Every structure is written in structure tokens, then in C-alpha cells.
Amino acid sequence: MSKTSNNHYDVIVIGGGHNGLVNAAYLGKAGKKVLVLEQRHTVGGATVTEEVYPGFKFLIASYLISLLRPEVIQELELARHGLEIMPLESTFVPLANGNYLADWPDHEATRHEIERHSKRDAEAYDEYARVMKRLAIALRPLLDMIPPDPTSVTAKDLETMARVRGVLNNMTRDDFHLLSRLMTMSAADFLDEWFEGTALKGTKCTSGIIGTFMGPRSPGTGYVLLHHYIGELDGTFRAWGFARGGTGALSQAIASAAREAGVEIKTNSPVAHVNVKNGEATGVTLENGDEYTAGIVVSNADAKRTFLKLIEPKHLPDDFVSDVNRFRIASPACKVNLALDGLPEFTSMPKGKEALLRGSIEIAPSIDYVEQAYDDAKYGGWSRKPFMDALIPSLLDPGMAPPGKHVMSLFVQYASSDLEGGWNEEKKAQFLDIVIDTLAEHAPNLKKILIHKHIMTPWDLERMIGLTSGHIFHGELALQQLFFLRPSPQWSNYRTPIKNMYMCGSSTHPGGCITGAPGRNAALAILEDRP
């Protein structure tokens, strides 16, 4: 194809993940002519719903929404574009001894339930929720900031640094100390300070390890715990929501908002490389050879994929290339989806409490269990008894499965992206069996009602969705990779060493999860440069 004016845009966004779409929508609304190029047949990236087997809609990657920035929902009018989020109302933790732990929206009921395991914990529980909420609220303003460069003395950076200090200085001394400790300690140590109940600590610690290749006893997981609380809107309960139609419906809503703002979205359009001339991005070339030019190129792909695959290193400073190379992205997460001919029956689920199936079901009976799951995997293996966070979407939205049938979504850790000897179909099948066996220990009828099973290992997440090492957050949420260090010290403000080239994916601040924040912040940075 020749270069015609039809192929010229103000902005090209590589990748139609939810952040790419958010970025495009904001830029479209600001009057830019925007093209989104998505390699897959559908937009959404890790935020998709796919009918893998006829009638059964699977959440092949993300499954719940919690950290989505309220500004994004409002400014893009996502409700009008079809987004409907239903809150998840309970958590159910089956235990090996036939017992269980649960929480409900009803505060008193939860209190009694926790009291059943430990009177002391019931007392600490409310205070814990209050403290976490306070810290999360204090930190929230940082999420919407374009991170400052602390080494810079430009007026802009100095002003942002002052705002960061303001956020910290607004905290009381006690909260500031607590935050300092939580950021640097392990989720396990932190929970040990609050609670004594094994099951309660087991389920709580999982927020500290989601998507993270660390065990709950590793310092650093305290921060991840807090990261997952930032979205808990209503304090006491884990305010996670399910989007009608699955997380893919969110991507569709954003795409619809983007199209309305004039954004053009092309699927099945894998970008082969970014074209760079004299240190400036000028456009992209697709794998099929098609070329598009643009004044601005934005990448929604992760930092490694963007700067090690789509751009020739000769266009980049050595320091930057080495920063991208060292960016930690080894991943421990898999996603399993099951098509079921009925509902799983958990032996420990009390009669009359079957409504608990509509919430989260967590296989995390203790910190030791989760830590062992990590230990099994950390040298290039997988958990013999994995941690799982399960959900039965078809109970919340019957449209997810054919009538009378169900789908079950399982987020599973740990299985190393660097599996010894590498992943292959046989190993996938083996690990899938481990997951099903582990779940069947709690719900013995599982194998009887199983129609289809499907696993996304880190290998598949990389091959299918383009996540390097399958990393669900486009890179570990380790302290050395956060805020002004994400993804690289001098390049945390969505800009890159290549002029006119930007980043808008989860490798940038504030990192992974369905937040829309990187996409929105990147749009703000671009509009700062090109109003």
C-alpha cells in the first residue's frame, strides 16, 4: 500500500487493550484523529470475554473490576456506552477440615462469622478495614498523577514533587509511619500484627500476591496488598464488581466511547515495527507491510514488547535499553475456565447459604498454604496445591452460559512463566489437571459436571494477548518498578526517549489491573505536549 493521506493520523495507538482504548478515547475527544491498531480479532487485550466453546463465554484473562478510575467511567460516560457493574457480595473460603470462612455485605453477619473463628479477630477486623481504607484514600491522588522525575529541576517536576510531598504530609504521623511499614513489609507480617485466625489471614494475604511472583512472606507484598485496596470503595468489604457480559463488555463500552469520539479501530492489525526517523516516531508498519504515518505513536503493549520488539535498539539510548531489559516481568499467574453442566457443590458450604456461590470462592486456607504454593513454583515449577480465586459468572449474568449450564472462572497461582524445560501442551494439560483436582477436593462433584476445561498459562497469555512472559500487570509491582521508576527512572511520565512516541499500558504508572489510569494519564501527558 502506498502512503496516502488516508493513512495519516494525528495519533496511532498500538494495541486495543483497555488502556489503549481509554487513551484513544481521550485523545479523540480532544479532537485528534486517532487510529487504534489491535493485533487480535477483538479489542480488550487482557480485558476480554471470549466464547471459546459455543454458548460458553470465558473470561480468559481478567475477571473482576475494582480499581477502574471513577473519572474514566464518568468522563467517557461508560454507563451510557453499556457498562453495567454488579457488586460481588461475598467471599467464601472452604477449609480442609470441612469448615469455611465467609463474608457478606451484612456487617453483623460477617462479624459473627469471623467471631466463630476468633473473637479477637472480629474486634480487629473493623479497625483493619478502616486503616486500610484511610491509607488507600490518602494514596489515591497519586494514581492520577503523571509521576515527577525527582532528579529534574524543571518547574513542572518541582511542582509535582511538591504535590507528592503534600499527599504524604497530609497524613498523620502515625499513618505515615504505618504506610512506610506496609510498603516495605510482607503481607504475612502485616496480617500477623492484626489477626490470629489462620483462614482469615489466608484469604487476606492473597491481595498481596495477585499477579506477583512473590510469596506472602516476602517483603514487598505489603504494597501489593494496599494496591488492591485502593479500589475497595466501600471500606469493610472487598468491593469488586462483575461487569455484565464479563470484563470484555468494559472494553466494548470504552471502544464505543472511542468510536463516538471519532476514533478508528482496526482489529487483526498486528504492528511489526514503529518507524523512527532522526530520533522521531513517524508511524508504524504492520506485519502485512501496510504503513501508517502519524504525528504521535502511542504503545499500549508492555515495555519489553514495545522497546525490544517493535523498535530497533539503535534508536534508543543504551541506559534505556538496559532499563527495559532489567524490568522484571516473570509471571506466576494462570487463568482457567470451566464449562459446567450444573453447579459445583462445596462440601463445606453450609445448607441454606448457597448464595455464597455468587461471590468469590477462594482456595487460600492459610498463609502457609499460599507460601507453599509459591515455594513449589519459585525455582521454575508450579504449585502442587495452587491458590485460586474462583467465580461463577453465569450466576451473576445468565447470558454467560447456555440455559441450565454454567461457567466458572479460576485465577490460579503459581505456575512459573520460566517453567523448567519450557511450557508445552502436555504440561498445560498436567497443570490444568492439578487445578481441577485441587478444586475437586472441595467440590467433589466437579468432575461429574465438567463439560469443557480451558487454561491460559503464562505461555498462552504471551502468545495470544502479547503479554511478555504472560505478566498480568505488564511487569511486577515491585517497589523498584513503581511510580517514578516505572518502567524506567527518567521515563515514567509516559514519554519515551523517542520523540513523538509515548506509552499508555500497564508498564507505566500506576501499573496493572483494570484501572484505565495509564491510558488516561498518558493522554494528559500527550495533550500537555500537543494541546
Place this chain on the structure above:
Amino acid sequence: MSTYNTIILGSSPNALTAACYLARGGKKVLVLEPSEHIGGAVATAQFADGFKGDIGLMSGRLETEIVKELKLADHGLEVIERKTMTSLLPGAKSFTLPADRDAAEKVIAGFSSADAKKYKPFMQLVDLASDFLRSAYDVTPPRHHPPQKDDVDTLSKLTSQLKGYGRREMTEVMRLLVMSIRDLMDEWFVSPELKGLIGSAAIRGINQGSFAGNTTYTLLHHVAQGDGFFRSTAKGGIGGLCQALAAAAKASGVEIRTKCGAMSVNVADGVATGVTVGSDTIDASIVISDYDARYTFTHLVPPPELEPEFNRAVKNIRYNGAVARLNLALKELPKFAGVSDDALSGTLVLAPSITYLEKAYDGGKRGDISNQPYLEVTIPTVGDASLAPKGKHVMSVWMQYAPYHSAVKPDHLRDLVIQQLSEFCPNLKSLVEHAEVLTPREFESQFHLTEGSLYGGEINLTQAFYLRPIPGFAQYGTPISQLYLCGSATHPGGITGLSGRNVARELGVRDMVPA
């Protein structure tokens, strides 16, 4: 009976340093040590007929400025440098890294030319980061939040030091503080043996593995204290540090009593008024505890004096003693296959890879003992013949992980360590005349080190700077008026004497070098 202005409970290097500076500031100081050795666990004592061994730490350096200001050389301090680190590798192999960086680069080139090229730049970055820590360690941590006058001064000095490093270096140093040592080693080096040897300093003394976040801070801490890779001790063993400090203290008029008997702090209306020792009551306007916070606030001070909130914070301090120490009395100098006699005056380290270290921790994590432990070995008699009868030797071993919360059997530990070392020194067993094994339990029962932590609380980022020993009490004061802490439990932790000098400053001593 003379009256004292200040009484210090305990006699670690920090306590003695505080005593020296306070005496210089005109205070009348009494130091009380319940055990028979000055220094408590920082001491060198006879463990077999004619054999002397370090009790707790087996290396350590006093802050250079303190050595000068207190003229410790004149008081008998003779530093013995351990100028090499020898890595013991599987298959009875080894390599010896000299302190001299050019020479070290050549050694590394023998197994990895890529790593050889990176060694010096790596050490330069470590220098920057540890110099920065050293500056932060030299001052009392900020007191207020948001920071006020003094705090702002402290913080802006530190910030300008960081900025002075240059833009890239500044952020590199900041990253280092929060990284896991595994991540850091992977960024710099490729050879497992170099990663293991250098990385081992990051888990030294803590109950965490090499994969754990923030472990690089622990490495930088040791380096900032001059006790990172190429370490030192004193003539007469580690206790030599305390002997010199005690001599300097006495020369400044400090009174030191050992074997003083049980001690407690007297408190009236929230104010410390003195101490009770044995059946004596001694009044003083200031009492300083050299002990860790938990021991101080559960054994030395009656708990009813303290708020529940504070007691909770004390309970939350992580001690996690995980180090066992062995002193072996040897018939003769052992031979390590492939290790030169010269290298025996340095430190021998069994940490062949980062994975090895993490695996050693895996056992410890669940309350067992590692069957493949991380070991550090010195033979102090090579540099200091006074520690053993003529021709005989002492071997000192540092072993991790032997956690406090595990059923560690000393005999099992001894056999395990000897067996482990026999791969390199096949006749070791036959050379051992006597073995002393000290586990975290012994450290606690004999020296009142909570959970056997040799540093008065784990050296980790959650317990550093303004969070050490207890958030809100990092300025050496306590909720009890006139009661202070000065030990390794306080900022910065360790036995350099810096916390002792910081306390003296807090108590108004201004002239560190007398006119």
C-alpha cells in the same frame, strides 16, 4: 557513694561509645554489665582450655571518625583486616576475591569475562548507595511528620547528597534500597558463584531468603558499616573493640561494673529516676538502655508504665534470630582444598548461588534447620595467635538458618556444619578438640538478646531510619521521660558506635573532638 548523672545498662560498643562522649560532655557515667565480659554478646571469651572465640558477631568495625575522636588506637585498638573473601563451591572448588578491585576483576575474569567488566562499576554503585546510608546513619532520624525545622535540615542535606551523585546515579541508588538481592544480582551479573558470594551479605543476619524484597538494603547496611564484603575484627577478637572503648571510657572517668547482677529501671510518674541493681538503688538523672526494645520494655521497665499502643508496637518488632554460631578448637591449621594459606586469613563463604541461599531459607522459614546452610567461616588465629595455644587454631562459623522458632539441637548443628565443611576440608572432624555451639536460644537466655537477634532487631527496611526501633521513637527517647535507648536496636543498628554517638548528641554533647 558517688552519684551519677547517667547510668547505662549494658556495655556493647554503642553503650561504651555513648559513655565516652557523655563523659567528655562532662557527665558522670556509670556502665553496668550483668555478664562477666564487657560487651555482652560482643565479646571474645574462652570456650575451651586456652582457646578464645567470639560469642556473637565475628566481624565488625567501629566508625572511623569515632576511632579517631576517641583515640582508640592509643587505648589498644588494633584492627585486623580480612582482605579476601573465598567462595567455597560444589565439588571442593573455590575462588578467592581480594579487596583490591583490579585484582578482583582478574579473578572474576577467570570464570566470567562479562562479570569481570561489571565488577568495578557495580562496586562503585554500592559505594554511592552505602555512602548515602552512612550519612543517614550519622544523624538522628527526622522527628516530626510533616518534617519541621531540624528534620528539614537533615532531609535536605541527604537529598543534596543524592542529587550530587548525578541524575542517573540518584535514581539507581533509590532503586537499590528496595530491591531483592536476587533482582539486583540478575541485573548485574551472570555467574551464579559471583552472585551467591556477593548476594550473601544481603541475607546475613536476617530471616529472609535471597528472593525477598528489600534484601539489598540489608547488604548496603552491612557495607555502610564497613562490614560488607571485606571485613575486619580486632586484635584479641571482636571483644577487642569493647576493650579499647572501655579503656577510653575509663580514661574519661566512666565507671564500669561487670557481673553487676540483675538490673531494672526505676520509674516514678513516668520519669526514670535511676536503677535497681541487685539490692542497690542508684539514682541518676538519665538512664540509657543498651538492650533491645522488647527486653527493655518487658524486663527492665515495668510494663504498667506503658500505653497499650506502645506495647503493641514493641510486640510487633521483628527479631527473628536465625544465626547459629560455632567456635571450634582445632589441633592444627586446617587445609581447604584449593584454598591458599593466605586466603585463610580472610572470610570463607559457602554461598555458591542465589538459589542456594533461598533454599537454605526454605527450611528455616518453616521452623526447621537448613540442611544445606549458608556458612561463613573464619580462622581468627591465622591473624592473631593470642587466641589459641601455640600451634593450635580457632575456627569460627556463622550458620544460617537456625531460626529461634525451631527446635535446634546444638549437637545436630555441629555435626551438620562439620559435615558440610568436610567436603572442602576432609580431615576437619579429626582436628576438632572442642566445639562450642550458640543458637538463638542461647543468645536470648545468656545475653538477653530477644529471640537471639544479634542486631537487637532484624536489619530490614521496615525497621530502619525513622522506624527503628519503634515508629515514633527513633530519636533514642522512649515514652518514659529520661529513659533512652542506645543499642543496636536503635537507628542505625549494628556495632559501629554510631547510635552511641547519636544519643550523646541528642543529650546535648556538642564537641565530639575535645579541644
